[in-house]
Amino acid sequence: DVVYFDLALDYRKATRIALSASQDTAPRTLSEAVGLFQALGKDVSVIGDCPGMIxxxxxxxxxxxxxxxxxxxxxxxxxxxxxxxxxxxxxxxxxxxxxxxxxxxxxxxxxxxxxxxxxxxxxxxxxxxxxxxxxxxxxxxx
Structure with a gap:
C-alpha cells in the first residue's frame, strides 16, 4: 500500500496537502493517511494516481x-x-x-x-x- 503526498514549501505551515494512492492501495490505508494529515490540522485533497504529483x-x-x-x-x-x-x-x-x-x-x-x-x-x-x-x-x- 502506497500513499504519496505532494511537495510543500514548508509542511509545518502548509494548510492543505494533496494525497495520491496507487491503484493497488487499500481504501483503508488511504483513509488512515487522510486522517493522519487531518489530525495534524491539514485540509486534504485526494487526487487520482498522478505520477510526479502536481x-x-x-x-x-x-x-x-x-x-x-x-x-x-x-x-x-x-x-x-x-x-x-x-x-x-x-x-x-x-x-x-x-x-x-x-x-x-x-x-x-x-x-x-x-x-x-x-x-x-x-x-x-x-x-x-x-x-x-x-x-x-x-x-x-x-
Whole structure:
C-alpha cells in the first residue's frame, strides 16, 4: 500500500496537502493517511494516481526551464530567482527550490516521468542534464 503526498514549501505551515494512492492501495490505508494529515490540522485533497504529483512536477519543470534559460544566456540564476519571486510572487525562485530540494531532484523526477511518458512532455532539457551530470562528477556519484 502506497500513499504519496505532494511537495510543500514548508509542511509545518502548509494548510492543505494533496494525497495520491496507487491503484493497488487499500481504501483503508488511504483513509488512515487522510486522517493522519487531518489530525495534524491539514485540509486534504485526494487526487487520482498522478505520477510526479502536481506541485512537485510543476516545480521540477520550472527548474528545468530556468536552467535552460540560463544556458541560452537569457538571464542569470539570480535574475531568474528574483523575477520569479517578485514578478510572479513565487515563494522561492527555481534555483532556490533546486538548492533546497537537492541539485539533481528536478532532473531525477523529470527523467522518471519521461520514462513513464516518453512523449517528450517531461523530458529534461539538455541544460538540466548537464547540470545533473556535472553535479554527480563533483560529488563523486557514479
Amino acid at each position: 506541485v512537485a512536477r510543476t516545480v521540477a519543470r520550472i527548474v528545468d526551464l530556468a536552467h535552460d534559460a540560463v544556458a541560452k544566456g537569457v538571464a542569470t540564476e539570480e535574475d531568474i530567482d528574483t523575477a520569479m519571486r517578485l514578478g510572479v510572487n513565487y515563494p522561492l525562485g527555481p534555483f532556490e527550490w533546486s538548492r533546497r530540494l537537492g541539485t539533481n531532484w528536478s532532473y531525477d523526477l523529470l527523467d522518471e516521468l519521461h520514462v513513464r511518458d516518453p512523449s517528450g512532455r517531461y523530458a529534461p532539457s539538455l541544460a538540466l542534464y548537464r547540470h545533473a551530470y556535472a553535479t554527480e562528477k563533483r560529488e563523486g556519484t557514479p
